[in-house]
Amino acid sequence: MQSLVPHTFQPSHPTGVDILRDGFLAHMFGVFTELFFQSLLKTSIRSLPVQFPLQGWPSAFALSQGAVTTLQANVVDAYQYPYLLLDLLVNTAIGPVVPQTLWVPRSSRDLAQYVLEATLELPIFFVRNDGGIGITVADASAGNSASLLGSTRAVNVGGRTSVHLRIQWPGYKEWRRQFQTRDETAARSVITLDRFIRHVGRSLDRFLEAMSSEIPDGFPQWRIGPNAIGRHDITIVGVAHVSSGSWMPILQLNHPLVV
Structure with a gap:
């Protein structure tokens, strides 16, 4: 758990900011954002005292330690108080967040077992040491993640030995x-964040390669392939835990969407 900037830093931010409208997850999941947080927090996010921002985390939406008893703090503020980092404020001037439908298991039994009754982990955001957010697909795939906070620490994926992206x-x-x-040692230790990010980056590369020859069913502005969206256009902001063994990448274009 780390703070990004000295506590003397006083960030400026817009008034009336709402996690259900202005965060990365809201831009990603749209109308399913509240359902995502309900699954994660096991209660309505509207009933919780979400704070914005934190000292040291000028774009953070967070809950204080203990606000949700099933989850442990994953960051500390500039005064070393622990918090649960839920989301970050989107800077839409950079580019749009890629909208994605929230993935859930199809059967009601699996939905209950792997989402509603399961312990989901907090989103993992790829935050740089300088306070910037995200890593390019190219850098992630190549393992160039040393500039990220906590890159050498074990990643928390809920105790799973493998996950689906x-x-x-x-x-x-x-x-x-x-x-x-898990790594290849005899202890089968949980992999570090930098190795996890490399897996995510290579997964994105495989996805983009597989889809580059596909014809999209609508949404022409989001077409993937030559003369369209490719790996150099995408920043990986982080990942969201959507079921016991499944995570979804939070993605943002690094330029305005060409309509």
């Missing part, structure tokens, strides 16, 4: 890739 890109069929989250 699921992508619901507009206009394309659902796509997934499974990868291991």
Whole structure:
């Protein structure tokens, strides 16, 4: 758990900011954002005292430690108080967040077992040491993640030995890739964040390659391929835990969407 900037830093931010409208997850999941937080927090997010911002985390939406008893703090503010980081404020001037439908298991039994009754982990955001948010697909795939906070720490994926990364890109069929989250040592330790990010980056590369020859079903502005969206256009902001063994990448274009 780390703070981004000295506590003397006083960020400026817009008034009336709302996690259900202005965060990355709101831009990603749209009308399903509240359902995502309900599954994560096991209560309505509207009933909780979400704070914005934190000292040291000028774009953070967070809850104080203890606000939700099933989850542990994953950041500390500039005064070393622990918080649950829920989301970050989107800077839409950079580019749009890729909208994705929230993935959930199809059967009601699996939905109950792997989402509603399961313990989901807090989103993992890829935050740089300088306070910037995200990493390019190219850097993630190549393992160039040393500039990220906590890159050498074990990643919390809920105790799973493997996970599925699921992508619901507009206009394309659902796509997934499974990868291991334990290392090759005798202890089979949980992999570090930098290795996890490399898996995410390589998964994105495989997805983009597979979809580059596909014709999208609508949403032409989100077309993938030559003379359209490619790996150099995308920033990986983080990942969201959507079911016991499944995560979804939070993605943002690094330029305005060409309509």
